[in-house]
Every structure is written in structure tokens, then in C-alpha cells.
Amino acid sequence: MLDQAIELIRSQTTTTPAVAIVLGSGLGGLADRIDAQNAIPFEQIPGMATTSAAGHRGELIIGQLDSVPVVAMAGRLHRYEGWTHAQAVYPIRLMAALGAKRLIVSNAAGGVNPQLQVGEIVVIRDHINLIPNCTPTIEYSNHPPLGNPTARTTGLGGVGRHGNIYDKRMRRVAMQAAVNAGFAAREGTYLATLGPTYETRSEYRMMRRIGADVAGMSTVPEVLAAKEEDLRILGISMVSNVATPDIATKTDHQEVLEAGQAAETKMESIVRAVVQDEKAS
């Protein structure tokens, strides 16, 4: 399936991407700003599922961002949509197989850390995964990660114990980009939940207590797969709503989308800076 997907993509473009980007909430607009692009709808790619979340469209885009070859996913697959882990991370395997060496992934997340405000950017330093079953199918684990045949594999996909999932250099560049552009960004811990319900106030309190700064329903599955593929990873969260567990306040999905639009320029400036850095690699 993956081979057929690569064949199809190669028939349309010979560009070898240096960076893979998952255009989650806040980066939707970037899709239109990738130059000289080939956009391939997900439906056309063998093995790929299609998205349904409002605000996300389903295309794989290969092109140039400030003269750096990139592959971007416009639209992503969430576990709450019913996809298995293998289905949700298939695009990551694909982008790694196409040659990408770094991954940038964005998301909208609820602010758990009481210091956070709506619109702030959090550069992910670490994560807590509360999404169950983030392992490849038994079938899959007999084969090495397809993007990197030399990566070590265990029955659980070879991720093992890791000190540094989120690349130090990419984080540093991201934080510096925020300083240069004059907006607030901080490093933090992203907690992944299954969703699709937003959190109860008790769940927010629990998350705060166990050390989360932001919480969301995506990203970690992709990150785990990217780690298996030996990609260097940057994750950025846009705080779309803040948790106020002591006051019952409804989260509005429309508000989340609007906050995403407002944070777009910030997210984009970080992405461009990180892509530009290490241009040759």
C-alpha cells in the first residue's frame, strides 16, 4: 500500500522533501502559501483515510516553502474519528518514506496551565499520552518502519524510552522566532486525550496535577510514529481556550476555530523560521 502511494506521488513530482509539516489548527492557511505545489487529495492516495474535522481539508501538498522542499498534510486523522493508530499515522510513514527528515506538527489545545491565555503558543517540550492503543498492529510490527529500514524495532514499534522526543534545536529556533516576531511563547507539556468530548472540570484539575500545560486530541500518535521513523520533531500548540475548572465555562468549537485564525500568523512565523534553519539538511 505504501509502495503504491509513493509510486503515485513520484509520478506527479520528483521533489524530495526535507521537512514534513502537519498543518493542524492554526496552520491551515499555510497550505496556500506553499510554492510550486502538487496537491494530491487524500482519496487518491492508496492506503489513506479521509478527514472530517471542520476547519481541516484533506490533501497532501508537496512543494517549496521559502525555497526549502517540503511535504505538508492539509488535514489530519484523529483517533476520535474512529481511525486505528495505524490508520492515523499512515501519512507520517508516507512522508518519512518520501525522504523527509524533520517533522513539524501543530495543534489547537486547551490551556491547562493557569498562566496561559487564549492565543498563546506553546512549544512542546514533552508529552503525556492518555490515548490508548498507540501501537502498530501485530501485522505491522513484523516489518521495520518503512521510512527507515535500519531503525531498531521491538514488538511495540521500537520507540523505547526517550529523553528527547522534541528536538532541542528546533525548539530553540521556534522560541527565538517568537522573540523576534514579538509574541509570547513558552515550552510546555502536551497531554493527549482520546476525545471527542472536551474535558470535565475534574479532568482538567487532574491534568494540571499530573503536570500538563496544554491538552488536546491529536499530535502524540503522529509524534510516536515520527520517532519510530527517526524524524526530528517540533510540536507547537496554539491555546484555543483556557481551562477554568473552578468556574463552569462552556468551550465553543467556533471560538476554537476563531482563535486558530488569530494565531495563524504566529504559528506560521515559527514554521518558516524552523524550516529555514538547517536549510541544507
Added chain:
Amino acid sequence: MCGQLAGVPVVAMEGRFHLYEGYPLKQITLPVRVFKELGVELLIISNACGGLNPYFEAGDVMVIEDHINLLGDNPLIGINDDRLGPRFPDMCEPYDQQWVNRTIEIGRELGMGLHKGVFVAVAGPNLETRAEYRFLRMIGGDVVGMSTVPETIVAVHCGLKTIGLSVVTDMCLPDALKPANVEEIIETANEAAPKLISIVRGIVTNV
């Protein structure tokens, strides 16, 4: 089961299904969708649970104020039917706050001191280890059980107000944990039944 309770038309489920029995959550929660379609305005859910809060005792009833979902699953996973409810339901008040307060008052009128607190849902079917009880208490749980949360999530999704009533059938204090005695648990549940019935009757009369 459809009929009248204290002169109020009600529909009731005798017996329920649990995730630990192997049923998918969509199947377990289907009755809640049916209730909504039938025109129900208030859902009362009860359960048996282990007490984490050291101020609770076996036989106490707790009105559920909030919950923590540790089931590792959610009945809304899959494609969302927008006719039934939103894709991302807000959960800031899954149990109607006004009904929580009214239920406590009803309890008081009946001469019972009802607790209110946080229900943690786990999949089971095993009971928890002492380390797990400490963890569950630490994260803010007052009681732990293996049901209810799926039904509440669907009720929130379709806009049905919910009251949750937990009967503490045994205490789970990690530093003084007795092995669970099934007969005792069932006995405690049976003893609490009349209490629960009068509370439900009180709620229904108050609708």
C-alpha cells in the same frame, strides 16, 4: 419498562450493560438515545462504587457532581451524526448543577445526609490495587466505578439533563484495604436500595 412513578410518567431500564462485559460503548448507550427520542427530560443514573474519600462510609449515597473518564474509550468515537449532537460536546457541567443541589435538599428532607463529589470511571472488571486507589484519590476522585460515564457522555451529547447517584458499596482506603467481599458488597447495595428509591421518588415528584 414504562409507567408511572409518583404520578409522573417514566421509562426505566432494569439492569444495564458494562464495558467490562465486552459490549461496545455505542451499544451500551443506545438506551439513552432512545430515551431522548421518547421525549425524556431528565435522566437519573445510579451505580455501585468504591469509596475513595475517607469521609465516606459503605452505604452512603453520593450525588455525582463531576466525573473523570479513565475508561480509555468514549461512546462518541467515530463519525458524528450532527442531527444527534455536536462533534465536540462541552463537558463543563455533565451533571446538572441545579439538580445536584436539589437532590441534596431532597435527601435532607428525607433525613439523609447525601454527599456530592467526583466519580472516576475505570473499565474494570478487576478492582483496583492500593497504588491505583492512591492514584485515583490523588487525581481528585471521591468514588470509583465501572459504569455511568458512557451514558452521561451520550446524555450530554443529545442535551439530556443528568443526575448521577452513586451508592458506596465498599470503602477503598489504600492504607487499610480489606479484600473485597462480594456478599458484603451485595448486602450493602441491597440495604441502600430503599434509600435510593426514596431519593429517586423525591426527584421525580420534584420535576
